[in-house]
Amino acid sequence: MRAPFERAVEHHGATVLRVCRAVLGGDPEAEDAWSETFLAALRAWPSLAEDANVEAWLVTIAHRKALDIVRRRRTLPIDQVPACTVDPDPATALTVWEAVRSLPERQRLAVAYHHLGGLPYAEVAALVGGSPEAARRAAADGMKTLRTVLKEDE
Amino acid sequence: MRFDVDDTRLDDLRERLADSAYAGGDLDLAYRTVDSPVGELLLAATETGVVRVAFAREDFDAVLARLADAVGSRILLSRKRFDHAQRELEEYFAGSRSTFDLPLDRRLSHGFRGEVQRQLSSIGYGTTSSYGRLAQQLGHPRAARAVGSACATNPLPILVPCHRVLRSDGSIGEYAGGQAAKRVLLELEARAG
Known part of the structure; x- marks a missing residue:
């Protein structure tokens, strides 16, 4: 019996946002990665093993979603690449x-x-x-x- | 070293997640809580309609855990999904609404209890019936006790008016929201009706 998915968002939402921010830097991209992570996790939630480490599972998904965004970033014309370094x-x-x-x-x-x-x-x-x-x-x-x-x- | 994230941003993201999950058909259930004169209420809905109304004394966490089991675990908090339901409840509690016009999902009503629970909607606003009378109407005159437990387990209290069923001697009888809540609803309907 799986817990309501909302519990996973409640308990791990902030952690996943921190990870996304650290990996991607800019806010809008980090928030996109957060949304894509939890949407993918929601779809897979019913089939996740009962004893799975939910946070580790979410962080792994966040890693994949962040990679997707980095790849997309590379296909953008260079002047549209969001600034990633700070001055x-x-x-x-x-x-x-x-x-x-x-x-x-x-x-x-x-x-x-x-x-x-x-x-x-x-x-x-x-x-x-x-x-x-x-x-x-x-x-x-x-x-x-x-x-x-x-x-x-x- | 504190890696702070902004809580209001996170709340926005959560609401946005619920919106896109609902739009994409990825949710088994959305829920939210609303304040009311009978205490905080939990509303839960599937794509079909409202599937469960619960009172705080039933323990919302426990109710959601059982819903995850019965309906599905892809459950998210969503305020928007219930704008309409919340408005109708507000009107009802203000005494300006006597019937609800909300799509319901009756999947939690099974068997004889389900039959009883469907019959409840025929008891009009401001009127009452009794467990015995309801049993008779359903063709099971000796099933008053079973009718009582069907009322007590009504998954959609307030929207499906189990509070309008009293004991045959006129005493108030059981209610999932507690007898005080039942009295509040009956007095509200008597006053406004």
């Missing part, structure tokens, strides 16, 4: 999301899937390639950079 005003503090956007891709994805999405390193590696150890290092380096950039001590 922050040095006078104001970086927001956490701007800091995430400035990370190298491997670190950004490792932080997104492990620290925001809660996936173990082995599953992060399965999504982004490389070894679990490399995923662990990328996530650790990413978090270290974020702390430095955001001038946080912990």
